Amino acid sequence: MTPEDKISKFREIHDSLRAEIGKVIVGQNAIVEGTVNALFANGHVLLEGVPGLGKTLLVRTLSQVLDLSFNRIQFTPDLMPADVIGTNMVHETSDGKRAFEFQHGPIFSHLILADEINRATPKTQSAMLEAMQERSVTAGGEIRKLDSPFFVLATQNPIDQEGTYPLPEAQLDRFFYKLIVGYPSAEELSEIIARTTEENIVTVRKVVDSKTLSDLQLLVKQVPVASHVKDYAIRLVLASHPNTSTALEITNKFLRFGSSPRGAQSLLLGAKVRALTDARFNVSFDDIAAVTLPALRHRLIVNFEAEAEGVTTDDILNKILLDVPRDPTVSSVAS
Structure with missing residues (x-):
């Protein structure tokens, strides 16, 4: 495939991705473009905005058009690293003996929505930090590789800061982009209301699989x-x-x-x-x-x-x- 063909394929997939997401997400063009841009660059995104602006819907839609697994992790002060990564559980084998078996946590997915990440304690944040940087986690004394591609979209609320643990500079630096999610315009709000309060079934098609996405991420570096x-x-x-x-x-x-x-x-x-x-x-x-x-x-x-x-x-x-x-x-x- 010539460089021109690769560029044409990249743009075709990018435009199709934007079009499919646009079937579900109203407006927020800069946020969608920034998220897709970071995805192709194999980087993570921090979204800052008040609740209810479609952040979860964006990631879920992205997982559908990419045909990738998706998990949402709601970060709270009592969330422990094991709740994110997973832990060894005792189970009984077929011969009646007991053994440890690793129970995978929600971090083992392609796309992760880390909702209100600044509400978790530094200990839990550090577990997320390792996953984002190393694309692997340490559990039970073993290093376990995460799914590839692996993309984290974390959110934080800029208004309600009570009971939060601000992300340290080291963790902020792991995010490829920080995007500011604004309120919709009058026209966009009207469209959102129409889509969510009336009978409206929207289906999106798969645009690209994980193998093709990895190839496109490699093309970016070239x-x-x-x-x-x-x-x-x-x-x-x-x-x-x-x-x-x-x-x-x-x-x-x-x-x-x-x-x-x-x-x-x-x-x-x-x-x-x-x-x-x-x-x-x-x-x-x-x-x-x-x-x-x-x-x-x-x-x-x-x-x-x-x-x-x-x-x-x-x-x-x-x-x-x-x-x-x-x-x-x-x-x-x-x-």
Whole structure:
């Protein structure tokens, strides 16, 4: 298969995937596109939004069009690691003897919805962290591989923070994207009401299987990135590091810590997916800029001054995008 054929197949599957999801999910185009983008890049997604905006429905629909197994884990303070991973259970064998048998937990699925992940204790969060990073879990002294592909979509409510355990920076950094789920528009809300309060049976078709999805994820990594485009992504990340020679004034003023190297990895992989969906086998500056907010917003740690003045990481990233030149020979305006 020629590169052109591979690109055409990728775009066809991407468009079909979006169309099938659109049969069920009303609006939320940026969220759907970001989720699909992360899926093709083999990364996990953190969704931040109030309850009732269709996050569970999105993951369940995604599992149907991909023909993948799906589990929802409701995170609560009393949830234990064994409730997520599984545990060894004593059972009686056919010859009357007793032996341990591993009972698999809900983490052993292709698609996982980790609902309100910040309500679980750090101990349980760390178990999830291992699964997300290593694609395996340790249980009963053994390392057990998870299903492939393995995709976690975690949610957290930005409003109700009582009784929560904020995700540590190390775990936030494991998420490929952080997407902000907003309220639907008047037109979208009208369509949602029509679909959910009237007789309306919607069926979606399977678009791609796990083998094809793995092939597409491999294709993403094969997309070349020109050195000057890669350099732009690196300079964006370096501009987020306060008190360094590459920092901007806004960075020094409002940030405690900048993005890790994983931020640059997410920028490039997300940009590669965006290029393929646009039927291109090369990454542009626009591709990098388009994925900067979802790829980096959760990797920046603001200081007290930013919190006091209501400055968000999105505000800082938008300023970085404005001030960091795409052509390195052009001096940036640090302000």
